[in-house]
Amino acid sequence: MSFNSIVLVKQVPDTANISGQVMKDDGTVNRALLPAIFNHEDRIALEFALQVRDNYGGTVTVITMGPPRASDVLRECLFMGADEAYLISDRKFAGADTLATSYVLSEAIKKMGNFDIIFGGRQAIDGDTAQVGPQTAEKLNIPQVTYAMSIEGLNKDSITIKRKIEGGYEVLQAKLPVLVTVLKDAAFPRPFKAKRVMAYKNAKTLLELEKLVEGNSLLYIDQLKDEYIQKHIYIKTLTMDDLQLEVERCGVAGSPTKVHKVESVVLGAGTHEMIEPNKDGLNLLIDKLMEDHIFG
Amino acid sequence: MIQRNKEVWIFIEQRNGKAADVSLELLSKGRKLAAEINGTLKSVVIGHNVSDLAKETFRFGAQEALVFDHPALEHYRTMPYSKILNTLVDEHKPAIFLFGAKSGLTADCTDLQISDVKYLRNEYKDLLLQIRPAFGGNIIATIIAPDVATQMATVREGVMRLEPLDVPAEGKITNIPFELTPFDEIVTIIEQHREENKVNLKAAPIIVSGGYGLGSKENFMHLHELAAVLGGEVAGSRAAVDAGFITSDRQVGQTGVTVRPKLYIAVGISGAIQHRAGMHESNKIIAINNDPEAPIFSVAHYGIVGDAAQIVPMFINVFKQKLR
Numbered sequence A: 001m002s003f004n005s006i007v008l009v010k011q012v013p014d015t016a017n018i019s020g021q022v023m024k025d026d027g028t029v030n031r032a033l034l035p036a037i038f039n040h041e042d043r044i045a046l047e048f049a050l051q052v053r054d055n056y057g058g059t060v061t062v063i064t065m066g067p068p069r070a071s072d073v074l075r076e077c078l079f080m081g082a083d084e085a086y087l088i089s090d091r092k093f094a095g096a097d098t099l100a101t102s103y104v105l106s107e108a109i110k111k112m113g114n115f116d117i118i119f120g121g122r123q124a125i126d127g128d129t130a131q132v133g134p135q136t137a138e139k140l141n142i143p144q145v146t147y148a149m150s151i152e153g154l155n156k157d158s159i160t161i162k163r164k165i166e167g168g169y170e171v172l173q174a175k176l177p178v179l180v181t182v183l184k185d186a187a188f189p190r191p192f193k194a195k196r197v198m199a200y201k202n203a204k205t206l207l208e209l210e211k212l213v214e215g216n217s218l219l220y221i222d223q224l225k226d227e228y229i230q231k232h233i234y235i236k237t238l239t240m241d242d243l244q245l246e247v248e249r250c251g252v253a254g255s256p257t258k259v260h261k262v263e264s265v266v267l268g269a270g271t272h273e274m275i276e277p278n279k280d281g282l283n284l285l286i287d288k289l290m291e292d293h294i295f296g
Numbered sequence B: 001m002i003q004r005n006k007e008v009w010i011f012i013e014q015r016n017g018k019a020a021d022v023s024l025e026l027l028s029k030g031r032k033l034a035a036e037i038n039g040t041l042k043s044v045v046i047g048h049n050v051s052d053l054a055k056e057t058f059r060f061g062a063q064e065a066l067v068f069d070h071p072a073l074e075h076y077r078t079m080p081y082s083k084i085l086n087t088l089v090d091e092h093k094p095a096i097f098l099f100g101a102k103s104g105l106t107a108d109c110t111d112l113q114i115s116d117v118k119y120l121r122n123e124y125k126d127l128l129l130q131i132r133p134a135f136g137g138n139i140i141a142t143i144i145a146p147d148v149a150t151q152m153a154t155v156r157e158g159v160m161r162l163e164p165l166d167v168p169a170e171g172k173i174t175n176i177p178f179e180l181t182p183f184d185e186i187v188t189i190i191e192q193h194r195e196e197n198k199v200n201l202k203a204a205p206i207i208v209s210g211g212y213g214l215g216s217k218e219n220f221m222h223l224h225e226l227a228a229v230l231g232g233e234v235a236g237s238r239a240a241v242d243a244g245f246i247t248s249d250r251q252v253g254q255t256g257v258t259v260r261p262k263l264y265i266a267v268g269i270s271g272a273i274q275h276r277a278g279m280h281e282s283n284k285i286i287a288i289n290n291d292p293e294a295p296i297f298s299v300a301h302y303g304i305v306g307d308a309a310q311i312v313p314m315f316i317n318v319f320k321q322k323l324r
C-alpha cells in the first residue's frame, strides 16, 4: 500500500518585515523589494506528505504557481525530500485572486494524473484567505478536510484526520482522493538534508535555463534542458499553453474580485493626553478613569 | 452589465440549534445594507430541528428564512452544506451573501458599505464595498466584485454590532427539501470534542493587552496581575501570540477578536492597523510604549511614554492604594 501525494506551496512576501521603502509614493506596495519566503504552513503540508511516504511508500510532488523566482521554494522542497517539483508560471497568471489561482492549480493537477492525497497549508500569510485549498478541491470534485492537526489513520480507501474546530477538535473520515489543509503547529518540518542540498542546489526551471541561454550564444535551450533532465535537476515548468487553459479564467481576467482602491494608512494627529510616566501621573490618570466610572 | 436582484442573504452558522453570534451580527449589518439598496434581508439556515432558530433571525430583521432541515445536516460538513449553498445561489442569485468566518474570499472585512462605483470606465450602481487592511497593514484595500451576480464576503465575530429589533420583522419560513446522496456521506464525523467555556473577550469591560514589547513571558505575567486588580481580562497582539506570551484565543485584531471595552490598555503594542482594527472603538484607550512615535498613540486617549516593566507594577501599586 503506497500513496502519491501532491503538495501545494506558495512563496509569500515576508509581511512581518515590511519597511518604509517598500511603500511607493502612491501608496501601493513594491513587491519586488520585499523579501520572499516559504509560506510556513505549506512547509508543514510538505512534512505531512513526506511522513506519509516514510510510513507507506509512494511519491511526493510539489507544485507552486508563481513568478519565476518562486523556484526558490521548490528547491527548498527538494532539499527537504520532495521527489519532484513543478513551477506553474506565466505572465498571464499575474494578479490572480483565489478563484483564478485554484483554476490553474486544479487544471495542472488534472494533467499530472494519479494522486491519492493533496496537502496544502491552511492559508498563506500574505492574504490569510484560506480559500485556495478548498476551491481546488471543489474544482477537482473531491472531498476536503481543512485545519488538520494530525493523520489518525490511512488505508487504501480512506483517511482519518483530526481537525481543529472552534473550541475543540473533531475526527473525520474521508474517502480518497482527498485534499487536506494543515495547521501551523501540526508538525515540525524536517531540516534540509546536506546530501540533497548538494544534489539540488543547481536545479533549474525552464525559465531559469532560458535566462542562461539568453546571455550565451553557445548554449541551446533544448540541449541544456535535456542535460538538466538527465542530471535529474530539471524543475518541470508549465505555462498557460502547456496546460491549455482558458485565458479568460486566468490572472486578472479570471478574478472576479478587484481592488477598487488602496489607501495608505494615514495616522490621525493623535489627540491623546500625555500622562507622566511616574506615580503622580498614574494617580491623575486613575482619578480621571474613576470619574468616568470606568471601574466596577 | 450584470443585473442584480435586491436580496441580501446571511448564512446562519448554528451549533445545537443555536445561532452563532457572528451570524446575528451580520443580520444586524445586513438589515442596513438591504435598506440602502431598497432590498430584502433573508437568512439561510441549515441544520436539524432549526425552526426556532429560523424564527430567531426575524428578531434581527430577516424577512424570510430559507430553511434546510434534515438529520444528516445536524453538524456542519463541507460536502452537503456547500452543495446546498451552490445550488441555492445558482438558482436565486442574491446580490449580496455574507458569511461569518475566520478567513475567506474577501476575508475579514473590517467594514462593508454600499456605493456607486466607477471602475475601468464603467459605472456600477449599489456595489458592495468590502474594506479590509491588506499587505502587512500599510494599506487599506477596498475590494469589489463588479461583474458577478452575487457579491460574497466574510466577516469575523465582533466586527459588526449586534442590534436586535424591538419588534421582530414579519418573516416567513420557507422550508426547502434536502435529498441525501451518497456523495454527501463521503466525509463522516467520527467524534467531536468541544469545550464551551471559551474566553469571552468581547464581553469584558476592561482589557489589558500586551505586545511583543513586553519581551518575555515573565513580564507578561504582570499584565495578568494588573487585569486581576482592575477586574478585567488579558489579551495580546499577534506578535505576542506568536512569541508564546499568550494563547491565540486572546488575540485582538483583524484576525483575532474585535473588542469594544470601556477601557483598553495597550502595553508594548506598536499599533499596527490589523491590531487597531480590533480595538480602536474601545471607549477609552491607554497606550504604554517606550517609543513616542508608536502608531498606537494615534488611537489612544491617554499616552504614557516609558518602560512597561516599570509602569505596569507602578500602575498596580497606585491603583491598590486608591482602593484602600
Ligand SMILES: Cc1cc2nc3c(=O)[nH]c(=O)nc-3n(C[C@H](O)[C@H](O)[C@H](O)COP(=O)(O)OP(=O)(O)OC[C@H]3O[C@@H](n4cnc5c(N)ncnc54)[C@H](O)[C@@H]3O)c2cc1C
Pocket: A015, A016, A125, A126, A127, A128, B135, B136, B137, B210, B211, B212, B213, B214, B236, B237, B238, B239, B240, B251, B252, B253, B254, B255, B256, B257, B267, B268, B269, B270, B271, B272, B273, B274, B275, B278, B288, B289, B290, B291, B294, B306, B307, B308, B309
Ligand atoms: C494578514 C495579517 C493579519 C494580522 N492580524 C493581526 C491581528 O489580528 N492582531 C494583531 O495584533 N496583529 C495582526 N497582524 C500583525 C500586525 O501587523 C503586527 O505585526 C503586530 O500587531 C505587531 O505586534 P506588536 O505590536 O506586539 O509588536 P511590535 O510591532 O514588535 O511592537 C512592539 C512595541 O513594543 C514597544 N516596546 C518595546 N520595548 C518596550 C518596553 N520596554 N516598554 C514599552 N514598550 C516597549 C515598541 O516600541 C513597539 O512599539 C496581522 C498581520 C497580517 C499580515
